[in-house]
Amino acid sequence: MSLSDQPRQRLKHTLLERLVHYYHFLSDRLEQGNGETVTSTEIAALVNMDDTLVRKDLAAVGVRGLPRVGFKAAEVVSAIRELLAFDHKTRAIIIGMGRLGGAFASYAGFARYGLEVCGLFDSDPIKVGLMSGGLVVLPINRLPLVVGGKGVGIAMLTVPPEAAQEVADLAVSAGIKAIWNFASTNVTVPEGVCVRHEHIAVGLAELSYNLRCLDLASGLREAAQSPENLLQNS
Amino acid sequence: MSLSDQPRQRLKHTLLERLVHYYHFLSDRLEQGNGETVTSTEIAALVNMDDTLVRKDLAAVGVRGLPRVGFKAAEVVSAIRELLAFDHKTRAIIIGMGRLGGAFASYAGFARYGLEVCGLFDSDPIKVGLMSGGLVVLPINRLPLVVGGKGVGIAMLTVPPEAAQEVADLAVSAGIKAIWNFASTNVTVPEGVCVRHEHIAVGLAELSYNLRCLDLASGLREAAQSPENLLQNS
DNA sequence: TAGATTGTTAATCGATTAACAATC
DNA sequence: TAGATTGTTAATCGATTAACAATC
Numbered sequence: 001m002s003l004s005d006q007p008r009q010r011l012k013h014t015l016l017e018r019l020v021h022y023y024h025f026l027s028d029r030l031e032q033g034n035g036e037t038v039t040s041t042e043i044a045a046l047v048n049m050d051d052t053l054v055r056k057d058l059a060a061v062g063v064r065g066l067p068r069v070g071f072k073a074a075e076v077v078s079a080i081r082e083l084l085a086f087d088h089k090t091r092a093i094i095i096g097m098g099r100l101g102g103a104f105a106s107y108a109g110f111a112r113y114g115l116e117v118c119g120l121f122d123s124d125p126i127k128v129g130l131m132s133g134g135l136v137v138l139p140i141n142r143l144p145l146v147v148g149g150k151g152v153g154i155a156m157l158t159v160p161p162e163a164a165q166e167v168a169d170l171a172v173s174a175g176i177k178a179i180w181n182f183a184s185t186n187v188t189v190p191e192g193v194c195v196r197h198e199h200i201a202v203g204l205a206e207l208s209y210n211l212r213c214l215d216l217a218s219g220l221r222e223a224a225q226s227p228e229n230l231l232q233n234s
Numbered sequence: 235m236s237l238s239d240q241p242r243q244r245l246k247h248t249l250l251e252r253l254v255h256y257y258h259f260l261s262d263r264l265e266q267g268n269g270e271t272v273t274s275t276e277i278a279a280l281v282n283m284d285d286t287l288v289r290k291d292l293a294a295v296g297v298r299g300l301p302r303v304g305f306k307a308a309e310v311v312s313a314i315r316e317l318l319a320f321d322h323k324t325r326a327i328i329i330g331m332g333r334l335g336g337a338f339a340s341y342a343g344f345a346r347y348g349l350e351v352c353g354l355f356d357s358d359p360i361k362v363g364l365m366s367g368g369l370v371v372l373p374i375n376r377l378p379l380v381v382g383g384k385g386v387g388i389a390m391l392t393v394p395p396e397a398a399q400e401v402a403d404l405a406v407s408a409g410i411k412a413i414w415n416f417a418s419t420n421v422t423v424p425e426g427v428c429v430r431h432e433h434i435a436v437g438l439a440e441l442s443y444n445l446r447c448l449d450l451a452s453g454l455r456e457a458a459q460s461p462e463n464l465l466q467n468s
Numbered sequence: 469t470a471g472a473t474t475g476t477t478a479a480t481c482g483a484t485t486a487a488c489a490a491t492c
Numbered sequence: 493t494a495g496a497t498t499g500t501t502a503a504t505c506g507a508t509t510a511a512c513a514a515t516c
Contacts (some may be wrong), residue, residue: 012483014246016443024420039497046420050485055499067491067498083261084439086448103333109395109418113435117285153445154438159261161343177448178441184343186280194444194454196437201254201347203430204388205318207412208467209250210428211387212319214411218426246507284509289475301515409483437474474515485504491497 023080027072038187039070086113091152093119095167096159097127106133119146144174154178161185239279257314260307273304320347325386327353330393331361331371339358340367353380395419
């Protein structure tokens with residue numbers, strides 16, 4: 001039952017991940033101008049999954065296809081946009097103006113998903129007052145004002161791990177309802193607030209895991225091609 | 235059956251996510267010096283999940299607890315380190331020296347998970363030659379040499395979406411077996427190579443989704459407290 | 469000892485897949 | 493019409509939870 005005993009296990013994606021995947025695939029496709037319609041089989045091939053699941057997902061999103069034709073790509077794209085609220089503007093602040101915070105502050109791609117960064121904060125007086133992505137970095141104590149005044153929903157945490165919990169508490173007490181944590185540590189929040197931990201280690205662990213599976217698989221393949229290798233290795 | 239019909243649905247975490255969560259919780263706890271041992275119930279409270287699942291997870295990782303006592307935190311931590319290969323050095327290169335690439339290049343935290351960045355690349359001649367995190371940015375055409383020479387497993391893609399596929403192809407043809415894609419677009423890879431899409435939109439979608447659930451829940455609570463509101467709204 | 473907590477078996481639940489009739 | 497593809501129902505599979513005996 002241990003992980004290492006089952007190297008073939010296929011890592012599953014969540015519904016949200018699949019939807020985002022479809023979304024990018026189809027909007028890229030539309031941009032390139034090839035294919036107004038798309039079949040569930042085509043989408044399924046993309047992620048190497050069952051076409052029935054794609055149809056189920058699209059049904060959950062609320063789009064209907066046409067037998068013999070497939071789905072209208074544009075319709076799927078806009079239904080997902082709608083469902084994931086990419087059309088609806090969501091305001092966020094960034095706390096911690098290190099390199100990652102700076103990269104986020106000046107990242108133009110957020111707009112594509114309806115995210116608007118409307119406040120930058122840092123506790124370091126040296127950073128306060130600097131400009132980044134068109135905004136001035138403010139001292140942490142100005143946080144409640146900005147959050148209250150602008151109806152900010154999300155606080156992005158790009159601070160060192162030691163500071164994460166403290167800063168999260170501050171954000172919550174200022175009225176923030178969603179913490180998007182990019183620090184490599186957990187933060188806990190009271191009931192009624194949601195957190196997403198964007199641990200870099202998860203991605204790395206998944207890749208290492210998959211790499212190991214690949215190694216095992218290719219090892220087996222090679223061994224099968226030349227059986228004497230098995231003896232040499234054992 | 236649609237998503238919006240079931241706002242209460244609790245978003246599930248994958249095993250890998252849970253393990254990383256336990257890992258951070260317990261290593262933080264050990265650092266702070268409070269608690270050599272930990273019970274499955276304590277860990278479960280952290281993520282608001284069933285304690286049986288925690289025990290199952292820990293069993294899968296290969297650690298055994300003691301009735302009436304719990305698990306030795308240090309043992310759990312090192313078992314997870316082992317399983318997720320955080321002890322084992324993994325080499326990576328970063329392609330695309332924009333702000334995000336730069337942030338990654340000089341991020342010291344990767345070492346904690348055994349990740350060593352050993353090559354930086356950019357196609358822009360202006361960026362080539364610059365230093366970042368102790369490494370010199372190289373032109374893309376030097377990629378095969380570095381990958382082959384140093385046994386690099388992972389290529390981190392921090393390029394604009396338009397360039398992602400092309401760069402991924404290049405990395406694969408140079409012998410890369412794992413693509414860690416931070417561009418907001420999908421890339422496809424041949425059989426035998428693995429990809430992880432680190433779409434920022436997934437995190438945002440999850441938070442928006444949770445925020446909406448919270449709104450609905452608090453809306454219902456308030457409505458229950460003062461039933462006349464229901465009438466006003468409808 | 470009594471009681472808390474583990475590990476495990478059985479039951480449930482939900483998500484994925486298979487099968488197939490409906491339909492353009 | 494024939495055939496491809498959808499939408500849906502039923503079957504399977506796996507993951508989570510409940511129950512409880514084992515044990516320190």
